[in-house]
Amino acid sequence: MLNLAADVGRLDTIGMHRVDATHDFRRRGAAAISSREKAAVRDAVGRKQAVSAPDRTTEKLWDSEPGSGRWLAHLHVGSADPTIRYRIDGWLAEVGTSVWFGAGSTGKTQLMLWMAAMLASQVDDRPQRQWLGGDIHGTGHVLILSAEDTRDQIIGRLRDVLQFSMGQDHDAQMRTSARLHVMPFLSMPEEEFGHPNSSLFWQTKEREWVASAVMDEVREYISKWNEAHPSPEDRIIGVVMDSATSMSGFDSMDAQATTNFFFHLGRLCESLRIFWAIIGHTPKTTTISEKTYRASAASRLRGVAMWTTAPRLVVEVRLVQDWGGRRKVAPEAEPVRKWLGKRFKRENLLVVYVAKANLKGACTGERFLARQRHGAFVDVTDMPDHVLESGALDGWESDDRSPTVGDSGVSDAEESPSIDRAPREERTVVQRRGRRSVDAAAFGPGTDLVREVLQQTYPAAAVGTTVSANRLKKIVAAERAHDPRSRLVKTAHGGGSTEARPGAINWHLDRLAESGLLEKDGRMFRFAASDLLRGGGLSPDG
Numbered sequence: 001m002l003n004l005a006a007d008v009g010r011l012d013t014i015g016m017h018r019v020d021a022t023h024d025f026r027r028r029g030a031a032a033i034s035s036r037e038k039a040a041v042r043d044a045v046g047r048k049q050a051v052s053a054p055d056r057t058t059e060k061l062w063d064s065e066p067g068s069g070r071w072l073a074h075l076h077v078g079s080a081d082p083t084i085r086y087r088i089d090g091w092l093a094e095v096g097t098s099v100w101f102g103a104g105s106t107g108k109t110q111l112m113l114w115m116a117a118m119l120a121s122q123v124d125d126r127p128q129r130q131w132l133g134g135d136i137h138g139t140g141h142v143l144i145l146s147a148e149d150t151r152d153q154i155i156g157r158l159r160d161v162l163q164f165s166m167g168q169d170h171d172a173q174m175r176t177s178a179r180l181h182v183m184p185f186l187s188m189p190e191e192e193f194g195h196p197n198s199s200l201f202w203q204t205k206e207r208e209w210v211a212s213a214v215m216d217e218v219r220e221y222i223s224k225w226n227e228a229h230p231s232p233e234d235r236i237i238g239v240v241m242d243s244a245t246s247m248s249g250f251d252s253m254d255a256q257a258t259t260n261f262f263f264h265l266g267r268l269c270e271s272l273r274i275f276w277a278i279i280g281h282t283p284k285t286t287t288i289s290e291k292t293y294r295a296s297a298a299s300r301l302r303g304v305a306m307w308t309t310a311p312r313l314v315v316e317v318r319l320v321q322d323w324g325g326r327r328k329v330a331p332e333a334e335p336v337r338k339w340l341g342k343r344f345k346r347e348n349l350l351v352v353y354v355a356k357a358n359l360k361g362a363c364t365g366e367r368f369l370a371r372q373r374h375g376a377f378v379d380v381t382d383m384p385d386h387v388l389e390s391g392a393l394d395g396w397e398s399d400d401r402s403p404t405v406g407d408s409g410v411s412d413a414e415e416s417p418s419i420d421r422a423p424r425e426e427r428t429v430v431q432r433r434g435r436r437s438v439d440a441a442a443f444g445p446g447t448d449l450v451r452e453v454l455q456q457t458y459p460a461a462a463v464g465t466t467v468s469a470n471r472l473k474k475i476v477a478a479e480r481a482h483d484p485r486s487r488l489v490k491t492a493h494g495g496g497s498t499e500a501r502p503g504a505i506n507w508h509l510d511r512l513a514e515s516g517l518l519e520k521d522g523r524m525f526r527f528a529a530s531d532l533l534r535g536g537g538l539s540p541d542g
Contacts, residue, residue: 147246
């Protein structure tokens with residue numbers, strides 16, 4: 001930490017125009033000076049490059065040592081390693097900067113909190129070993145800098161990420177949160193943080209852009225923490241900065257400031273062996289073309305070219321689009337949106353991809369993330385069966401007070417027929433390739449059993465309540481094993497865009513949907529009529 005008395009002495013030595021706090025310092029003593037005055041002194045010291053900028057004609061800032069030969073490549077051939085290791089394969093380098101950008105309110109902060117929590121969690125507390133399809137290497141502490149949200153907002157969102165996105169119990173949540181360092185500058189009182197803002201760079205009186213006292217303090221915090229915690233798993237391995245607009249200290253269109261900023265961050269990351277992930281933004285008005293959205297992605301990041309050339313990776317985060325006009329709409333990620341169902345709105349489905357990379361091994365594909373009602377996101381790129389059945393994406397219905405938006409992003413009444421699902425073909429005998437014919441009617445008693453279990457499990461279900469196929473199957477296996485009909489209820493198989501296997505739990509739910517009890521939406525089932533639940537068995541027709 002900076003020593004105030006020493007700071008005032010340094011101000012005198014370098015001939016600085018004193019700030020008001022220094023006039024009364026010796027008369028009143030350090031204890032009597034307010035935190036704001038102390039901060040003013042420290043800020044003045046932090047601007048030491050502004051005080052006595054060297055005369056470029058008389059003082060060298062770098063001695064290249066001509067004739068020494070120290071820059072010859074053969075001196076380093078034996079030890080040089082060109083490999084740039086990833087902290088998360090394809091998405092995050094172990095050392096260096098990255099920029100994650102998108103429009104406002106897209107979910108960038110929540111995405112970065114999710115990433116930070118995955119990296120900070122100990123291996124045994126991680127539900128998955130991958131993030132966005134990339135393997136996670138190692139673990140460590142992560143520092144989160146925020147000038148946009150309060151402490152309660154950040155901690156509350158982190159808690160939801162740990163509980164809902166990562167499924168951690170209370171003990172695991174406490175272990176992970178003890179490895180996340182949060183500096184919420186908006187929530188710091190003036191007695192604790194006396195600087196006028198949280199800018200990491202500022203401009204000297206010679207109009208040069210240099211690291212601010214806040215940046216110096218952040219660097220000191222990381223350095224001292226890592227010195228006190230030498231174990232690789234207990235070190236601070238990276239920083240999340242939210243955001244470039246609120247914390248950089250300069251306009252992103254300033255080329256000189258941006259150059260100095262990334263040069264400083266690059267050397268800082270190399271020195272401390274950390275990553276530095278920055279949340280960036282797009283201009284308020286931007287155009288995304290179906291044919292060139294990947295090629296033009298980097299140009300949508302607001303700022304000069306250095307914002308996309310200096311970082312190791314630049315990643316775009318945006319909502320999926322509806323290409324075309326009113327008459328003909330081509331939904332982006334149509335298979336995923338059909339699989340999710342019409343109740344899942346377009347504004348809750350994100351697409352993430354690398355817009356520009358300066359290292360090998362960057363992810364070349366796209367990842368689709370469904371927003372959770374609580375928590376962060378669920379990666380639905382591969383449309384995993386368990387996601388819909390687990391209820392991880394439930395809860396949005398309570399917020400839906402507007403017409404349901406379907407796959408095309410318009411209301412159901414206006415939705416294009418081109419993306420409606422084809423009706424299920426009625427069959428009594430099913431022929432599967434490589435298998436003998438199956439009489440679907442033979443599984444009818446199993447459907448009656450599923451209805452009975454449904455009535456037992458959801459005795460007072462309201463219309464729209466989601467039904468868990470996995471839960472019903474477990475109850476059948478555990479509580480109805482003595483019933484001969486239980487042998488006709490199998491594990492979920494198929495469904496969605498493919499036909500469910502006769503006898504599978506989701507096949508039985510299909511039959512109940514045909515009877516009018518349930519409503520099918522992609523791979524999900526919801527109650528369509530609660531009064532039928534209290535009625536008798538299925539009619540001969542259904």
